Amino acid sequence: MSNITLKVNGKTHALDVDPSTPLLYILRNDLGLQGPRFGCGLGQCGACTVIIKGEAVRSCIRPASAVQGAEITTLEGLAQDGVLHPIQQAWIDEQVPQCGFCQNGQILTAKVLLDHNPTPTDAEIREAMAGTLCRCMTYYRIQAAIKRAAKTNASAAAGARRKGAL
Numbered sequence: 001m002s003n004i005t006l007k008v009n010g011k012t013h014a015l016d017v018d019p020s021t022p023l024l025y026i027l028r029n030d031l032g033l034q035g036p037r038f039g040c041g042l043g044q045c046g047a048c049t050v051i052i053k054g055e056a057v058r059s060c061i062r063p064a065s066a067v068q069g070a071e072i073t074t075l076e077g078l079a080q081d082g083v084l085h086p087i088q089q090a091w092i093d094e095q096v097p098q099c100g101f102c103q104n105g106q107i108l109t110a111k112v113l114l115d116h117n118p119t120p121t122d123a124e125i126r127e128a129m130a131g132t133l134c135r136c137m138t139y140y141r142i143q144a145a146i147k148r149a150a151k152t153n154a155s156a157a158a159g160a161r162r163k164g165a166l
């Protein structure tokens with residue numbers, strides 16, 4: 001008998017779990033989604049980030065009961081029909097990761113930033129990304145990848161506008 005229903009990456013999951021279980025544990029242990037990572041477990045590093053209602057949320061401190069019914073997106077949900085999201089592609093093009101442990105949080109936090117602010121300045125990027133920690137110090141490459149993704153998004157939007165005008 002299930003007592004929690006979660007919508008993750010477009011799929012609905014009925015789960016029999018303690019409603020106070022942190023969302024991160026359910027994503028990783030029950031749903032097998034390995035994108036979100038356990039870093040600090042205290043809401044301080046960002047490794048466990050997911051997107052809920054358009055905001056970057058630290059899943060290690062969010063009980064499952066608090067996110068029932070909300071659309072939850074994990075790193076696994078960014079690519080569509082086998083095509084990487086422009087942010088993922090930018091991460092590859094700029095060769096951002098080193099050990100990779102923090103990169104789930106970096107990519108999803110960057111996505112939320114660009115969704116809210118499609119052309120962020122360097123200062124705005126630094127401010128938005130400041131709480132998502134990287135022990136390998138990939139911060140400059142993260143900044144470059146965000147700017148690259150912003151350009152890709154702008155070109156795609158311009159292309160769509162041109163098509164619409166034809």
Ligand code: FES
Pocket residue numbers: 037038039040041042043044045046047048049058059060061
């Ligand atoms: S593991 Fe959630 S913020 Fe560090």
Ligand code: FES
Pocket residue numbers: 097098099100101102103133134135136137138
């Ligand atoms: S790439 Fe190693 S912690 Fe960020």
